[in-house]
Amino acid sequence: MSSLFVTTPSRAQQILVDGALPATSPELEAPLDAPADVAATYCPLVRSTIGPDAWKQRVPDAVVKALLDPGPMLVVGDAPGDPDCFCSAVALSRGRRALELPADAHVDAPPPSQLSGLEIDADLLASREVRARRYDTVVFVDNDGTRVGPAAEAAMRDAKRVVVIDHHEVDPTHASLGLDPAKTDLVVWKETDADAAALLVLASLSRMVASSPASLLQHGWQSVLEPLVSAIYSDTRGFESTRTKPTTLGLLRGLLDTQAVDLTRILSGFGDGIPRDVLNAWPSKIEERTETIGAMDVAFFTVPSEALLDAWSTARERTPELTWSDLLFSALDHVEGRVRELDPDVALVAVGARDDRATATLTPEQLDQLPPKPLKFSVRTKDGDLAPLLASALGGGGKPHQGGGVSEEAPATLTDRARKYLVERQELARFASARNLGGL
Numbered sequence: 001m002s003s004l005f006v007t008t009p010s011r012a013q014q015i016l017v018d019g020a021l022p023a024t025s026p027e028l029e030a031p032l033d034a035p036a037d038v039a040a041t042y043c044p045l046v047r048s049t050i051g052p053d054a055w056k057q058r059v060p061d062a063v064v065k066a067l068l069d070p071g072p073m074l075v076v077g078d079a080p081g082d083p084d085c086f087c088s089a090v091a092l093s094r095g096r097r098a099l100e101l102p103a104d105a106h107v108d109a110p111p112p113s114q115l116s117g118l119e120i121d122a123d124l125l126a127s128r129e130v131r132a133r134r135y136d137t138v139v140f141v142d143n144d145g146t147r148v149g150p151a152a153e154a155a156m157r158d159a160k161r162v163v164v165i166d167h168h169e170v171d172p173t174h175a176s177l178g179l180d181p182a183k184t185d186l187v188v189w190k191e192t193d194a195d196a197a198a199l200l201v202l203a204s205l206s207r208m209v210a211s212s213p214a215s216l217l218q219h220g221w222q223s224v225l226e227p228l229v230s231a232i233y234s235d236t237r238g239f240e241s242t243r244t245k246p247t248t249l250g251l252l253r254g255l256l257d258t259q260a261v262d263l264t265r266i267l268s269g270f271g272d273g274i275p276r277d278v279l280n281a282w283p284s285k286i287e288e289r290t291e292t293i294g295a296m297d298v299a300f301f302t303v304p305s306e307a308l309l310d311a312w313s314t315a316r317e318r319t320p321e322l323t324w325s326d327l328l329f330s331a332l333d334h335v336e337g338r339v340r341e342l343d344p345d346v347a348l349v350a351v352g353a354r355d356d357r358a359t360a361t362l363t364p365e366q367l368d369q370l371p372p373k374p375l376k377f378s379v380r381t382k383d384g385d386l387a388p389l390l391a392s393a394l395g396g397g398g399k400p401h402q403g404g405g406v407s408e409e410a411p412a413t414l415t416d417r418a419r420k421y422l423v424e425r426q427e428l429a430r431f432a433s434a435r436n437l438g439g440l
C-alpha cells in the first residue's frame with residue numbers, strides 16, 4: 001500500500017473511535033439529550049447538537065450486531081443514486097472487509113461523474129455478479145429499499161436479515177419491502193437530522209471497530225474516509241450550504257486537519273461548483289415580499305423559472321455537470337439567509353420549474369432533472385403545526401415547522417391561496433378565543 005496517511009493518521013482514528021473531538025469545536029461536546037433548539041427557531045433548519053460521539057452512541061445495538069455478522073453481506077445504495085448513496089455503500093463494504101468480514105457493494109446504476117476522483121468502480125458489483133451470490137444480510141443505505149434494482153431485490157428476498165440506514169423520512173416495513181416476517185429480520189435506523197447517510201455509516205463503522213476484535217488500521221480508515229468525505233461534500237453542497245449543521249462542519253474540519261484525506265483528488269470530479277459571479281448575481285432575481293397577516297409576519301419569495309434557467313445555463317458553460325437542483329439549492333440558501341434576517345413567522349418559497357421555455361430549450365436529460373410540474377414550493381413556520389397544514393392546503397405535505405410540494409399553478413396564484421388560508425385561519429383562531437374554545 002503506497003498511499004497511507006500523510007501526517008497524523010492516528011488523529012483521524014482518535015476522532016472517530018475514541019470520540020476525541022477537535023478542540024476548536026466545543027459545540028460538538030454537547031450531550032445527546034441537550035435540548036435541541038427545535039421549538040425556539042424554525043425557518044432556519046434545526047441546528048443539531050449531535051456531534052460524532054453522540055452519533056456513535058445513537059447507533060442502535062441491533063445495527064452494530066447486524067453489521068458485524070460474519071456471514072456474507074450485500075450493501076446496496078439507491079438507484080440511480082447520488083454520491084452519498086454510492087459512497088456510503090462503498091465505505092461500509094470497505095470497512096467490513098478491512099475488519100476481515102465479507103461484503104459486496106452494489107448500486108443498479110453507473111457511479112455519477114462527480115466520483116471519478118475516488119476509484120470506487122472496482123468496489124461495485126454488477127447485477128449479474130450479485131445474482132450469482134447469496135447473502136445472509138442485505139443493507140440498504142441512503143434508501144428505503146424501494147429503488148434498488150432487481151438483483152438487490154432478489155438478494156433481499158433470500159436474506160436472513162435486512163438493514164435500512166437512512167437520513168430520509170422513510171418508514172420501511174416487512175410489508176412495504178415484501179418480506180416475510182417469519183423468515184427475515186428487519187432492522188431500521190433512520191436519522192432525519194443527519195446531513196448525509198455517510199455520517200450514519202461513519203458512526204456505525206466507529207461502533208463496529210469498537211466492538212470488533214479486528215482493527216481497521218490506517219489504510220482501512222483512509223479507504224472509508226475518502227468516500228465518506230465525498231458523500232458529505234455532496235449532500236452539503238460543498239460543505240457550504242447554510243443548512244449544513246455546525247457539528248458536521250466541525251467533524252469535517254477535524255478530519256481534514258488530520259490530512260488523512262486528499263481533498264483535491266477525491267473531489268476533483270465535482271468540478272468548480274457554481275461560478276462565484278453567477279452565485280453572487282443571480283439571487284437578486286428572487287422576488288421577495290413581506291406582509292403582516294393578522295398577528296403574523298409573512299415572507300413570500302418567488303424564484304422565476306427563467307431566472308433559474310438563465311443562471312443554470314450560464315453556470316453550465318463553465319461547469320457542465322451542474323444540475324438544476326444545484327441552482328435551486330443556491331436559491332434556497334439565499335432565501336434561508338434572508339429568512340434569518342427577516343425572522344418571519346411564516347416563509348413561503350415558490351420556485352418556477354417546468355414551463356414552456358424549459359421544454360423548448362433543454363435536452364431530455366436536462367428536462368428530467370426538473371420537478372414534474374410548473375411550480376415547486378416550500379414553507380417554513382415558527383408554529384410547528386402550521387407548516388404541514390399550510391402545505392397540505394396548497395396541495396403538498398410536511399412535518400413540524402416545514403412542508404412543501406409541487407403545483408400546476410402560477411406563483412402568484414399559489415401565494416394568493418396561502419395568504420387566504422392564513423387570513424382565514426387567524427379569523428378562526430380569533431373566533432375561538434373570543435368564545436373561549438381553546439386552540440384550533
Ligand SMILES: [Mn+2]
Pocket residue numbers: 084085142167195196197235
Ligand atoms: Mn443522502
